[in-house]
Amino acid sequence: MAAVAALYPEFQALGAEVLGISTDSVYAHKVFTKVSPNAARVQYPLVSDRNQMISRAYRVFNPNAGAAMRGTVIINPQGVIKAKFVYPPEVGRNAFEILRLLQGLTYNQETGQGVPANWVAGQAGIVPDIGLIGEV
Amino acid sequence: MNQHQEEEFTVNDVDRCEVPFCAQTNDVAPLFSADVYHAITDSINKVNLVDYRGKWTVLLFYSSDFTFV
Numbered sequence: 001m002a003a004v005a006a007l008y009p010e011f012q013a014l015g016a017e018v019l020g021i022s023t024d025s026v027y028a029h030k031v032f033t034k035v036s037p038n039a040a041r042v043q044y045p046l047v048s049d050r051n052q053m054i055s056r057a058y059r060v061f062n063p064n065a066g067a068a069m070r071g072t073v074i075i076n077p078q079g080v081i082k083a084k085f086v087y088p089p090e091v092g093r094n095a096f097e098i099l100r101l102l103q104g105l106t107y108n109q110e111t112g113q114g115v116p117a118n119w120v121a122g123q124a125g126i127v128p129d130i131g132l133i134g135e136v
Numbered sequence: 137m138n139q140h141q142e143e144e145f146t147v148n149d150v151d152r153c154e155v156p157f158c159a160q161t162n163d164v165a166p167l168f169s170a171d172v173y174h175a176i177t178d179s180i181n182k183v184n185l186v187d188y189r190g191k192w193t194v195l196l197f198y199s200s201d202f203t204f205v
Binding site: 001011014015016017019020022024028030031032035036039040042045047048050053057058059062065072073075078080081082083098105 | 158159160161163164165168174176178180183188189193194195196197198199
């Protein structure tokens with residue numbers, strides 16, 4: 001949450017939108033952003049999934065907790081899920097990886113090139129070429 | 137007779153089978169409309185996911201306000 005907020009300008013630079021979602025009310029969301037030093041840094045909108053419909057539909061609802069799991073979903077401009085991962089409650093997200101994933105997806109979209117493992121923005125992609133088969 | 141049992145069941149027909157929806161990569165993102173709080177403008181509005189078509193969108197689900205998120 002706050003970790004993504006810290007990188008929010010870079011998400012915006014990619015033209016990406018961010019939505020935080022929990023089963024809390026919008027009233028709780030408001031007070032949360034007022035009293036929590038971490039949440040005070042959250043500039044993106046906080047969605048209230050009070051009837052749990054969204055968390056259930058995205059298959060990140062934990063019925064034992066009555067709340068959403070720490071799920072991250074990346075949706076492309078056509079409305080299709082391109083990536084989804086669910087972290088355990090014990091470990092927070094890696095905002096840098098979410099940003100890197102988005103950078104990789106947009107890089108691929110713009111260049112048609114593949115994005116290798118551990119690629120970071122600024123590095124070269126892989127041009128699909130039959131000559132590379134068996135060579136990388 | 138279900139689709140699995142049709143005579144002409146080829147590799148092209150597998151995707152027509154009903155499988156559980158898992159909201160995974162390459163699945164259509166279910167649209168929703170919900171209340172949203174925006175701290176920048178201190179306002180409560182409606183958000184419709186369909187309005188985000190044309191943009192990359194990141195959904196960050198978290199368990200609860202006022203916890204270690």
